[in-house]
Amino acid sequence: MRVTSKTREMETRAKVWITEDGKPVIGEGKVALLRAIDEEGSLRKACSKVGVSYKHAWLVLNKMSERLGEDVVMTTRGGKQQGTFLTDAGRKLIREYDISKQLLNDTMHDETFREDLGLHLSARNRIPAKVIEVEKGDLASRVKVSIEAAVLSSLITTEAVEKLDIKEGDEVFAVIKSTEVLIGKRAVKKD
CATH class of the missing domain: 2.40.50.100 (RNA polymerase II/Efflux pump adaptor protein, barrel-sandwich hybrid domain)
Known part of the structure; x- marks a missing residue:
């Protein structure tokens, strides 16, 4: 939502986090890491793509898995199929984040919602x-x-x-x- 005054334009923004028992599990940065892993099939390449260290990425992935109670990635070593890949839980996290973000965006840009808050429509x-x-x-x-x-x-x-x-x-x-x-x-x- 944008509000324009005589001197400047202001815009409402919001961020989305998915939490488990009140503790953050995933937000925009972690979703970017999971998407990069899914696209690259390699944690090293994903880290390079999103600009985080390999060690930091592993800490983030372990924390997500710990909070969820299941792994968000799996690693296969050796052979042609080696790499780091998302699990079903990792893919589900991305879907839940995308749905939540879309719902928030739809709500923020829904003129009828703003009208109910007393804003002009x-x-x-x-x-x-x-x-x-x-x-x-x-x-x-x-x-x-x-x-x-x-x-x-x-x-x-x-x-x-x-x-x-x-x-x-x-x-x-x-x-x-x-x-x-x-x-x-x-x-x-x-x-």
Whole structure:
């Protein structure tokens, strides 16, 4: 989000970390290291690519594995298949980081979210709607909503469906952007 004043332009920024029991496991730098290992198949080459020492990289990888309780990389020595490679846990960490970062970015750049925080919104294209079907997937869910004249379909993350507690029959609003249909729900205070 950008805010422009008469003299300068300010921008809101945020960083993402994934934690385990409140302790950081991975952030942008560690994700870059894991991606480099995945691309290079070599810890030495990955270290050179991201600009960290070999020793530091091993300390970082060991700390990540320790916090997760499983290895994020595996090393094979000798032969044509030698190198350092990501484990399924390492790949899952990257996916979780990417999903979390995308969700944060989407939220920060979602004009309707900012409007709910009391910020000005130029587009006023909310349409009251009723959820008629929810198809949950592993990462994305399809939510069909009915408006007075038509039925719209929105593809949103399953995490968003669960966070908003969207169920068939719920009263929601559809927010139409140039490239997508978003789903919003008024917060209900729980006693």
